[in-house]
Amino acid sequence: MNGAETILEALEREGVKHIFGVPGGANMPIYDAMYSRPGIKHFLMRHEQGAGHAAEGYAISSGRTGVAFATSGPGALNMVTSLADAMMDSVPLVAITGQVPRSAVGTDAFQESDVTGVTMPVTKHNYLLQDVEDIPRIIKEAFIIAANGRPGPVLIDVPKDVQLDEFSGSFDVEPRIPGFKPTTKGHPRQIQKALDALTGARKPVLLVGGGAQDASEALRRFAEKTGMPVITTLKGMGVLPGTHPQVIGMPGMHGTVTANLAIQQADLIMAVGMRFDDRITGNLQKFAPNVKTIIHVDIDPAEIGKVVEASVPIVGDAGWVMAQLAREAPQLQLEAWWEQIRAWQKENPLPEPRGDELTSIDVVRAFWQATQGQAYVSTGVGQHQMFAAIYWKTMLPRGFVTSGGLGTMGYGLPASIGVQVAHPDKTVINFDGDGSLQMTLQELATLVKYNLPVKVLVFNNGYLGMVRQWQDLFNDKRYAEIQLYESNPNFALLAEAFGMRGVVIEKKEQLKKAVDETLEHPGPVLVDLRIPKEEAVFPMIPAGGSADDIITQHPEEAGS
């Protein structure tokens, strides 16, 4: 058995069933070994960034570690963005990249680059595999590191000659990572402290992030027992169903007015698996000025105290900690608090579309109505992403797959591929923008190749819409370099050219029929949705602002 076969054997032993990748000179032995190994299904992507995002979509939507392959040099470097994305959003990923032969390392060989060096800051850990006998141990370690503690990407760089070396060792090896000891069980004393603090709370909020995606059940029990209002971050959506009566929306820059006001008024914040990102806190000095107690549950001790001071830090796995807390949780007296929250909700409904034009809000709602939220969603980055986050009530845990921390345009389409592979029988919708889609649109070919029935919805306003919104509001309408419309392709025809169905929707009246036809179509579909360029996402707190600065409608409409 050579090194390449050893790698595949070790991956199979880790339970890997699907891999996303692109072959090239330096990883050809691995692909050669794959040729005669039916146990692993490989998806040939059109770009290594796509392979990384597909592995992310797979991991986020299923909870299983995603695996991506790339060759040396340009192949691996193309994947850097997806690794960084996975690092920011704590996605368990194992990337295996080919490297030039050991004798050529350091000589500026063809397609050589220092991949372990380049990816050091964007991976949780990485390896340069120097000895064929180390393969089983290092792959075992990589999967442990990727999935345990705060998840993240691990890269293994494998020189080509190591892939060809003869392996004579055993797969029954122990990992050797003495420095890797994540704390999973929260300290009982801290848990008691949290319970004590909760008892006195009159205006508590529960802030739920992506780290709680596996804590859904315990978190729900805790929330329902205490009666606390629940605010789900962009990455925390679906932990509780979006229609749950205690869920009051998303916090931060494009969060609901109610969620933001609740944080500003709260006397206690209980944060679970979230890291107080600047898109959530805005101006830190003005964030949650009335809070007396912050209970911060996170598996990564470095996140506790990084941005806000936690009065009750609990380091541990959200599921484990929440299960403990749920058991003892007090029922809180929150009638007055809920009365206030319901009043805010009544005073500050989400913006409604006006006029006869087809709007992004109409589209998100129509697809939700038709599926009742029983679909997995991926998104690109920009206005359409925020419309989806606000108006798509996520019903499935791990059901909203989006690039949060890194904000990677082009994420949606390749991520949707991984989601559909992980959930072959579920509806997968990719909400995308005309700008975002064009950053990775070659992956339409991958949809076609594997007949993955993803519904690609292009919110086409002919602009880099979020930049346009900022230029409109903050740069005196100086619309610099955001015009895509003059040279956008005809997306429906483009889809047809790739061999999939393409549809154009220009009017609101066409929407209902198009939604039904799209969802009923057994293969991939691209829908080019012509939406107005003037659309802007509200509510909005300008960058660096606080809830006091919230804008709920366009200043020019405010007077009318």
Next chain:
Amino acid sequence: MRHLVSVLVEDHPRVLTRITALFARRGFNIESLAVGKTHVSGLSRISIVVLGDDRTIEQVEKQLNKLVEVIKVTDHREPHVEREMALVKVHTEGVEDRLQIKEIVEAFRARAVDVARKSAVYEVTGSPGKIEGFIEGLEPYGVLEVMRSGAIAMSRGESVLKPRMKKEAV
């Protein structure tokens, strides 16, 4: 504020790069850094002098702990000994100068490790403050070259920086 942090690491290629890159990326300030092997094979120990407030140092410790090859981190707040070594090359032209230099060398318990016609190299060990004092004292005669090792530290008493014995299940 100045903190002295000791880090026990696995002796792997690039582990030092990982640590210095982490400091650079997170904007932590390194004043000095010293690294060497320990008596345990496969383990190295790094001493880092970091400037920052308590919150920064807390992040330094936590971020270092996240590196897989970092076994243990300690910020020396407890009673500890701190030492640094320096080699200082001084211009020694006249006889009078040499006598005066000898006086300084004795006062700082330094010693000559190389004596040439026009210069001498002195070795001095102590706290960073003492080393600075020594160099300052020699300035008037013409300091030609200075090499400092960076501070190293160790707790006083029984306390030992070692891997945790009980391995928690991951």
